[in-house]
Amino acid sequence: GxxxxxxxxxxxxxxxxxxxAGVDCISPAYHTxxxxxxxxxxxxxxxxxxxxxxxxxxxxxxxxxxxxxxxxxxxxxxxxxxxxxxxxxxxxxxxxxxxxxxxxxxxxxxxxxxxxxxxxxxxxxxxxxxxxxxxxITSAFEMARVMALGADWCNAARAFMFSVGCIQAMRCQTNTCPAGVATQDKRRQRGLVVTDKSERVFNYHRNTLDDLAQVVAACGIYHPNELTPSLLCHRTSALHHKTYKHLFxxxxxxxxxxxxxxxxxxxxxxxxxxxxxx
Incomplete structure (x- = not known):
């Protein structure tokens, strides 16, 4: 909802x-x-x-x-x-x-x-x-982890929200976002300079995928779809760990x-x- x-x-x-227009739009938790x-x-x-x-x-x-x-x-x-x-x-x-x-x-x-x-x-x-x-999901490791657990791809919203300029002012619902990200107010939207933020978004996307490629290569494989639970480890105590293959x-x-x-x-x-x- x-x-x-x-x-x-x-x-x-x-x-x-x-x-x-101008009326609260309520999305219920169920589907009609x-x-x-x-x-x-x-x-x-x-x-x-x-x-x-x-x-x-x-x-x-x-x-x-x-x-x-x-x-x-x-x-x-x-x-x-x-x-x-x-x-x-x-x-x-x-x-x-x-x-x-x-x-x-x-x-x-x-x-x-x-x-x-x-x-x-x-x-x-x-x-x-x-x-x-x-x-x-914000980092290359988090992408690799979910792919190892069965995902074919990842969705990211919060990470791109930050890359475009969100400062977590916690005003999303008020239409007064000071960064111009979550507002329909034309005056406040000027705070989001598209030519600048688009480069930041592009750099975040490119560099994160580059990092994922390095993680994949470090695992000795060629493609993220080769990631498996046996490549993920979780520490169970100060001296012991288990792979996700054996943990679940x-x-x-x-x-x-x-x-x-x-x-x-x-x-x-x-x-x-x-x-x-x-």
């Missing part, structure tokens, strides 16, 4: 979003177009058809395990697959969201991504779509369909339903 205060709803925004896993996939397919075949997918932060598993069951039953799924982390969020949602809702990115990767692989649908990751359980292709020995995954998979989010 989110709130775009009335003073920020300009004529241009109002036209694009189909809402009255679907209420079940199957309806979600049907809506995704509808968007793809209406856009002439352009890639269509959805973004979510993992909450109840059975809800995401229900979506995967619905994919198998309907034979409708999104082109991509973006896994967001609970540590992400927007200044337009309720503080309870920003601070206390959803799984952290690493936990959510590992779970989603396991369920997609275990249900045999992982190769039918791309998976992206987002949530405070990883499911094999079709393991959920054939009957996994992992009791937790087996119990959640059995409870999941394609007809209802439960």
């Amino acid at each position: 989110g709130v775009l205060p009335g003073p920020k709803v300009s004529e241009e925004i109002a036209e694009a979003r189909g809402v009255p 177009a679907f209420s079940t896993p199957k309806e979600l996939l049907e809506f995704t397919a509808k968007l793809r058809d209406l856009s002439g075949g352009k890639p269509a997918g959805f973004k979510l932060c993992i909450g109840k395990p059975t809800e995401f598993m229900g979506i995967c069951k619905a994919m198998i039953e309907t034979n409708i697959y999104p082109d991509f799924i973006v896994i967001d982390g609970g540590e992400g969020g927007t200044g337009a969201g309720p503080i309870e949602f920003v601070d206390h809702m959803g799984s952290p990115l690493v936990d959510g991504l590992i779970f989603a990767q396991n369920v997609l692989v275990g249900s045999g649908v992982r190769d039918k779509m791309k998976v992206a990751a987002s949530a405070k 359980d990883w499911l094999s292709p079709n393991e959920l369909l054939e009957g996994t020995k992992d009791e937790w995954y087996a119990r959640q998979w059995k409870s999941a339903r394609s007809e209802v989010f439960c």
Whole structure:
């Protein structure tokens, strides 16, 4: 959910979003177009058809395990697959969201991504779509980490917000951003000098990707898609560490369909339903 205060709803925004100008635009936490896993996939397919075949997918932060598993069951039953799924982390969020949602809702990115990767692989649908990751990803290492855990690419918003000049004045919702980043006020927008900030954004993007290439090379591989959990280490004590391969359980292709020995995954998979989010 989110709130775009009335003073920020300009004529241009109002036209694009189909809402009255100057009136608070309330985005609820639920979606009016679907209420079940199957309806979600049907809506995704509808968007793809209406856009002439352009890639269509959805973004979510993992909450109840059975809800995401229900979506995967619905994919198998309907034979409708999104082109991509973006896994967001609970540590992400927007200044337009309720503080309870920003601070206390959803799984952290690493936990959510590992779970989603396991369920997609275990249900045999992982190769039918791309998976992206987002949530405070700012550095080359953070990119490498989520790619090692299953992401095909990364999304970054906060990092580019900073590179374009955000000073964290915490006024996003007031339309009085002193840096000119989060405002529709023409006078305040002059604080964002495009010719200067565009170079900063370009440099951040280029240098971060260069750093990622160096990380990949240091791992002895040629491409980020070769990153695996066995290349990531987590210190478990002052004297010991484990790789992510051994720190977490990883499911094999079709393991959920054939009957996994992992009791937790087996119990959640059995409870999941394609007809209802439960």
